[in-house]
Amino acid sequence: MKTKKITLTLLPLLLFTACSNVLSMLGLADDEDDYTTAYALAALWLSQSSSGCTYNVQSTTTTTTSGNYAVVDTAQTTCYGTNSGTLACADSTTAAQDGFYTRNAPSYTVNSDGVTVSDNNTALMWTKSPDTNGDGSVNSSDKLTQLAAYNYCDSLTKGGFSDWRLPSVKEQYSLMNFGQGRDPSSCTNCTSTLLANKTFIDDSKFTVGFGDTSSGERLIDGQYATTNVYAGKIFDTDWGVFGVNHVDGRIKGYECSSTKTFFVMCVRGNTNYGLNNFTDNSNGTVTDSATSLVWQKADDGNSYTFPGAINYCNSLSLGGQSDWRVPNAKELQSIVDYSRAPDYSANQGPAINSIFTTSSFTNEEGITDYPWYWSSTTHVTCGDSNCTTDDVKYGVYLTFGRALGYYTSAIQDVHGAGAQRSNDKDDVSSTAGASTANVGGGTFYYWGPQGDILRDGSNTANRGKMYVRCVRN
Known part of the structure; x- marks a missing residue:
C-alpha cells in the first residue's frame, strides 16, 4: 500500500x-x-x-508469501537468577534462558553521511538522531504527535534519500537492546549521563532521547512513535498508539491526543519487515518462513513462573523435535498481530494470527481474556539510586490479551494487547510498592503509574496466570 x-x-x-x-x-x-x-x-x-493519530497504514497487512526478515538478537548474553545474581548459562537449569542463545547479533554501521545508520541484519536504514528540529540537541522540543511524526518522516530528505517512513512497532522494536539496557524507573539520582551505555538501544550508534526533566518530564519519557494504532481502546475508551521506549525498555499504548508527543526515528528499506509467513505443519507446530522460526501451535493451557516456563520448554518434545526453548523478547514480539485485539469487532481475538491456538481464561475483572506470555529475557533494572548495581528479578512478557491496569479505581486495558512489560519472575507479592485490590474477580496485585496488574504464574492465590509458547530455530 x-x-x-x-x-x-x-x-x-x-x-x-x-x-x-x-x-x-x-x-x-x-x-x-x-x-x-x-x-x-x-x-x-x-x-x-482528529485526535493526534493517523490511520495505521502498515497494520492492515500482517502476512506475506515471499518476504523475510531477521529477528535481531536482544544482545542479552548473561543468564540471571530468579531473584538475584547471575548463573552459568551452561547450567542445565538455565540452558533455555535468553543469554544462552545468540542469533543475529546486533550489527550497525554509521554511514559516511553521519546522519544515518544501517542495520546489517535487517536491511533497514535509520535516522541516527531524533533531533527533528535540527538545533543540535535532543529534548522535549523535538517531540511530535504521532500524526506529525508520520508526516515528518513522509516528507523527510536525509542522507540523499527521500523514501523515509515512520516505523512500525516491530521495526522500532528491532533496535531494542536488553544486553546493555537498565530500567531507571526507580533510580532517584539518574541522569542521561549516568545512563550512558545503559539504554535499551545501542547508544554508540544512535542518539538517545531521554525525558526532558527541565520541562517537567520524567527521565524515562523516552517513547518513540510508531505507525501502529491500537485496534482496541486503551483505558477502555480511548484510541491509542503504540510507542517503544528505549529508556525503560517497554512497549505501551498511549492515548491519541494533540498533547501526547514522542521522539521520532525514521526508517527506510525492507518494507516486508515484520510481516509473517506462517505454515501449519499439522504436527502441533507452525513455521514462520519469514523469520525461520518454528513455533508451538497451541500453548498447553497451564500457568508458569519464569523459571517454570524455562523448564517446561527445555523439556518439551513436540513435532519430532526436542530442542524447544522459551523465545526471547524480540522473537516473541515477532508473532504479535497488531491488527487484532480482544475488543475490536472487525478482527476480534488475541493479538496473534488465528493459525495459532490460544488459551482463554477469566481475568481479574471477571471477564474472558487472553494470556500474557513469558519471554526468556530478563528485564534488568537499576539496583540503586545511581544505577551502579543490577536488580534482575523481573522477566519480560508480551500481552496477547488486554494489558490490564488498576487505574482510577477500575480495571482497564491501559496499554493494549501487544504491549511489552515486565514483572517479578516468581512472586509479585514481593514487588516493592505493590498494592492489592478486588473488583469482584478476586484479589490481585498492581503497581506503577497506570496500576499495571502483576502476574507471576505461580498458581498461588491472587498472583495471576502467566503462559508460555515455545520456539525452536
Whole structure:
C-alpha cells in the first residue's frame, strides 16, 4: 500500500465525508479483500486522525508469501537468577534462558553521511538522531504527535534519500537492546549521563532521547512513535498508539491526543519487515518462513513462573523435535498481530494470527481474556539510586490479551494487547510498592503509574496466570 501524507487541513472535510471516499483516498478499496473490514478501518482512521493519530497504514497487512526478515538478537548474553545474581548459562537449569542463545547479533554501521545508520541484519536504514528540529540537541522540543511524526518522516530528505517512513512497532522494536539496557524507573539520582551505555538501544550508534526533566518530564519519557494504532481502546475508551521506549525498555499504548508527543526515528528499506509467513505443519507446530522460526501451535493451557516456563520448554518434545526453548523478547514480539485485539469487532481475538491456538481464561475483572506470555529475557533494572548495581528479578512478557491496569479505581486495558512489560519472575507479592485490590474477580496485585496488574504464574492465590509458547530455530 502506498504511503499517503496526511495533512491537518483536510481533517474537517474528511470528518464530513462518507467513509467510502476515505477508502478511495487511502487505497483500501483496492487493498482489502473484506470490504466490511476496510470500511471499519476507514472509520477508525477518521476518528484517530482528529485526535493526534493517523490511520495505521502498515497494520492492515500482517502476512506475506515471499518476504523475510531477521529477528535481531536482544544482545542479552548473561543468564540471571530468579531473584538475584547471575548463573552459568551452561547450567542445565538455565540452558533455555535468553543469554544462552545468540542469533543475529546486533550489527550497525554509521554511514559516511553521519546522519544515518544501517542495520546489517535487517536491511533497514535509520535516522541516527531524533533531533527533528535540527538545533543540535535532543529534548522535549523535538517531540511530535504521532500524526506529525508520520508526516515528518513522509516528507523527510536525509542522507540523499527521500523514501523515509515512520516505523512500525516491530521495526522500532528491532533496535531494542536488553544486553546493555537498565530500567531507571526507580533510580532517584539518574541522569542521561549516568545512563550512558545503559539504554535499551545501542547508544554508540544512535542518539538517545531521554525525558526532558527541565520541562517537567520524567527521565524515562523516552517513547518513540510508531505507525501502529491500537485496534482496541486503551483505558477502555480511548484510541491509542503504540510507542517503544528505549529508556525503560517497554512497549505501551498511549492515548491519541494533540498533547501526547514522542521522539521520532525514521526508517527506510525492507518494507516486508515484520510481516509473517506462517505454515501449519499439522504436527502441533507452525513455521514462520519469514523469520525461520518454528513455533508451538497451541500453548498447553497451564500457568508458569519464569523459571517454570524455562523448564517446561527445555523439556518439551513436540513435532519430532526436542530442542524447544522459551523465545526471547524480540522473537516473541515477532508473532504479535497488531491488527487484532480482544475488543475490536472487525478482527476480534488475541493479538496473534488465528493459525495459532490460544488459551482463554477469566481475568481479574471477571471477564474472558487472553494470556500474557513469558519471554526468556530478563528485564534488568537499576539496583540503586545511581544505577551502579543490577536488580534482575523481573522477566519480560508480551500481552496477547488486554494489558490490564488498576487505574482510577477500575480495571482497564491501559496499554493494549501487544504491549511489552515486565514483572517479578516468581512472586509479585514481593514487588516493592505493590498494592492489592478486588473488583469482584478476586484479589490481585498492581503497581506503577497506570496500576499495571502483576502476574507471576505461580498458581498461588491472587498472583495471576502467566503462559508460555515455545520456539525452536
